[in-house]
Amino acid sequence: METLNNKLDLCERGNYSQVLQPLLAQxxxxxxxxxxxxxxxxxxxxxxxxxxxxLAEPYLRFAYEHADTAVDKAAHAIALGNWQQSRGNADAARASYDVAITLAGSDAGIAISSGLNRLKLDGGKLSATARISSLNAYWQRLPAVSKPQARIRFAINLGAQAKAIGPAGHALAYQAFDYARQLAQAGQESRLLLEALDQLAQMYEDAHRQDDALALSDQAMLVAQTMQAHDFLIAVEWRRGRILRQRGQTDMAIAAYQRALDHIEAIRTDIPVEYQDGKSSFRETLEPVYLGLADMLLQGADQLNAANKEQQLRRARNVLELIKQTELQDYLGDRCAVESARANRRSSTLAPGTAIIYPVILPSRMELLLETAGGMQHRSIAVSADSLRAEVIEFGSNIRDNLSFKPQAKRLYDMLLAPLDSLLQQKKIETLVIIPDGALRLLPFAALHDGQRFAIEKYAIAIVPALTLTNTAAREQQGTNLKTLLAGMSEPGAVVDKLPAVMVEQLLAAGPQSATATVATSATTGRQLSRGSFTRSMRSLPAGKSGADSNAAMSVTDKPAAEKLLRHQQLQQMLSLNGVDEEIRMLEKLAPGQTLLNAGFTVSAFAGKIKTGDYQIVHIASHGVFGGTADNSFLMAHDDLITMNGLQQLLRAGEKNSRGLELLTLSACETAEGDDRAPLGLSGAALKAHAKSALGSLWPVSDDAASALMAQFYRNLSSPANSKVQALQKAQLELLKNDNYSHPFYWAPFIMVGSWL
Structure with missing residues (x-):
């Protein structure tokens, strides 16, 4: 039992990943x-x-169903209710809390626990006065709880709910947190004492009582020295850093932020990817720590001598790299893929002629961090994050809708590239590697304009999620030695019956006649641009937000067979991609390898080819969606959907027989418009596939233009003189010179992600 108790104690102290496997085994x-x-x-x-x-549900239900006593059963009912509440099932949660109250009888602890959780669930429906009255009633009952540890937890819960009400609840919140602090101190409950001190310190900081907040932080530091409490020390050090920064003690503030970041790194694998309310743990609690440190480092760099400035800029760059890694972990909901990419990265020295740009978006300014073979420099641009985002979104929308875009292209060029122009010219830069931040992930950098030329006419442009996740070793194989697997779907099959319900509803919302009319005017049945004059066929899913819920499959079991057949045929017609046949035929002549087309492009056939490990390029010409998370991102094979995790499993199956995947091309995928997380999908796909590079597009592309660009790209790639990004640049320039495709709508969305070599 001592071993079991030790494991349970580790859980109590928050070391979940460390103890999970031993718990499962026992x-x-x-x-x-x-x-x-x-x-x-x-x-x-x-x-x-x-x-x-x-994965928690069966264990929660087992504990509830097999508990020995009514009180234990009630406690497990509360845990089940909390889980149901986190899953958005409010009615089931209420029922579980009610069961707990019934089972517990007069047990004060169960009554308070159930009541506080139910109040948290339903508090939004009550007035502030009613909520405070309920909390006061539970406060009065706290002394009746027999276990001191439970009393402390209830006091902290109660204080947090009182604080959330606003100023009217602050007096009760102070009282509850202080009571928890005293009780935890007397009982030597270190972690609970830290939690109470943290809550009190936050209230003092919010009330601008900085000395009191720092004093409580010092107490927390003393307590934490005796235990592994990285999670609390993140908050303590971050708070200390914020206060010191406000007081102008920048060096001490930087040191506090750095300690907070070190604590994050110490428990990175244990921090939940998302909170239970759906908010991203990265966006809510981690990004501000990283970004605050990078902000201060960049802001203070100009006050240093040349050697120290270079060192500080590199330190800021390293912090930014941690941000990028955590963003991808957050998007994918998978730390393993990111950690694996970081561990397997192979790098080479940054070559002359190549520059790396880190744009860093801060609330009231943007920092441009430039790295070349000669060192690092930075420029600060006065622009608000909100106005920059609005400019980027409107710019992309105007290009897609064939509206005036040149003024925005010039303004964005002036913000992002013009401040670096003289340095880029001095260093004779030909390749720009950009690690975009926030809304800049949605920006077609190739279409920025200096007043005379597009950026793509000056530079080959690659997009990289993070340097530390990018294999920048030179290609081991060149030209025709790169064997290619071509997979294409011009005529969808059974996959249309596996589509998300939301997508199906959007596709069929216009009705069969409207859909037929769309097919008649568009070879790909893609949506026509609503305000513009582009009439060429589009590789787009007719529903603009098709990735909204990829976990919900279409339910047609109750529909008559004739109706199901009609829906199936309508969807097949709407999702046909006629240009794919021509694209595949052209690429067969340029890229030696194997072809899977239409009924031949099944998930199992694709897996069988991949397992051989024979291919260095995988080219998929089929519908796909990159949504706001990996969970609502997928590709379409002829018979089924390929999820992000499914793609990972398929492409990694052949790794042991392969020298690695040089390139993953997704020529008909689209990114959810306006969602600055969605472009991470292409990076995530490359990461999960262990591909050095990925080629895709930021928006639904013209069928004819895509086919022409892909053919030219592979011709260019066959020359050892061209890097991947140079091969793409030259293909884009060919379209730019073609009167039919000179508008950036046709060539600007294509991006090379990952290794540019």
Missing amino acids: YSATSVQADKVRLAAAIAASYIQMQQTA
Whole structure:
């Protein structure tokens, strides 16, 4: 039992990933029912904290159903209710809390726990006065709770709810947190004491009582020295850094921010990818720490001598790299893929003629960090984050809708590239590697304009999610030695019956006649640009937000067979991609390898080819969507959907027989418009596939232009003299020189992600 208790204690202290596998092993091995119940509860808590919430349910239900006593059963009912509440099932959560109250009888702890959780669930429907009245009633009952540890937890919960009400609840919040602090101190409950001190310190900071906030932070630091409490120390050091920065003590503030960042790195694998309310843990709690440190480092760089300035800029660059890594972890919901890419990265010295640009978007300014073979420099641009985002969104929209875009192209060029022009010319830069930030991920950099030329006429432009995740070693194979697997779908098959329900509803919303009319005017049945004059066929899914819910499959089981057949045929017609046949035929002549087309492009056939490890390029010409997360991103094979995780499994299956995937091309995928996380999907796909580079597009592309560009790209790639990004640049310039495709709508959305070599 000592071993079991030690494991449960690790769970109590928040070390979930460390203890999960031993807990699972012991759960399978034990035959003692009481131990199994305790283990099940701990396993469920671990899964919930690690945001694998679906895996928690069977263990929660087992603990609830097999608890020995009514009070234990009630406690597990509360845990189940909390899980249901986190999953958005409010009615089930209420029912679980009510069961807990019924089972517990007069037990004060269960009554308060159930009541506080139910109040959190329904508090938004009550007035502030009613919520405070309810909280005061629970406050009065706290002394009746027999276990001091439970009393402390309830006091912290109660204080947090009172604080959330606003000023009317602050007096009760102070009282509850201070009570929790005193009780935790007396009982030597270190972690709970840290939590109470943190809550009190935050209230003092919010009330601009900085000395009190710092004093409580000092107390928390003393407590934390005796234990592993990285999670609390993140908040403590970050708060200290904020206050010191406000007081103008920049060096001390930087040191505090750095310590906060070090604590983050120490427990990176244990921090939940998303909170239970759906907010990103990165966006809410981690990004401000990273960005605050980078901000101060960049802001103070100009006050240093040349050697120290270079060192500080590199330090800022390293912090930015951590931001980029965490963003991808957050998007993918998968730390393993990112950590694997970081571990397997091979790099080469930055070549002359190549420059790396890190734009850093801050609330009231943008920093441009430039790295070349000769060192690092930076420029600061006065622009608000909101106005920059609006400019980027409107610029892309105007290009897609064939509206005036040149003024915005010039303004954005002046912000992003003009401040660096003289340096780029001095260094004879030909290749720009851009690590975009926020809304800049949606920006077609190739279409920026200096007043005389587009950026693509001056530079080959690559997009990189993070240098530390990019294999920048030179290509081992060149030209025709790169064997290619071509997979294309011009005529969808059974996959149309596997589409997300939301997408199907959007596709069919216009009705069969409207859909038929669309097909008659567009070979790909893509949407025509609403305000513009482009009439060429589009490689787009007719529904603009088609990636809204890729987890919900279409349910047609209750529909008559004739109706299901009609829907199937309509969807097949709407999602046909006639230009894919021509594209595949052209590429067969340029890229030696194998072809899977239409009925031949099944998931199993694709997997079979990949497993051989024979291919260095995988080219997929089929519909696909990159949404706001990896969960609502997918590709379409002829018979089924290929999710991001599915793509990872398929492409990695052949790794042991392969020298690695040089390039993953997705020639008909689209990115959710206006969502600055969505372009991370292309980076994520490359990462999960262990591909050095990926080629895709920022918006639905013209069928004819895509086919022409892809053919030219592979011709260019066959020459050892061309890097991948140079091959793309030259293909884009060919379209620019063609009167039919000279508008940036046709060539600007194509981006090379990852290795540019």
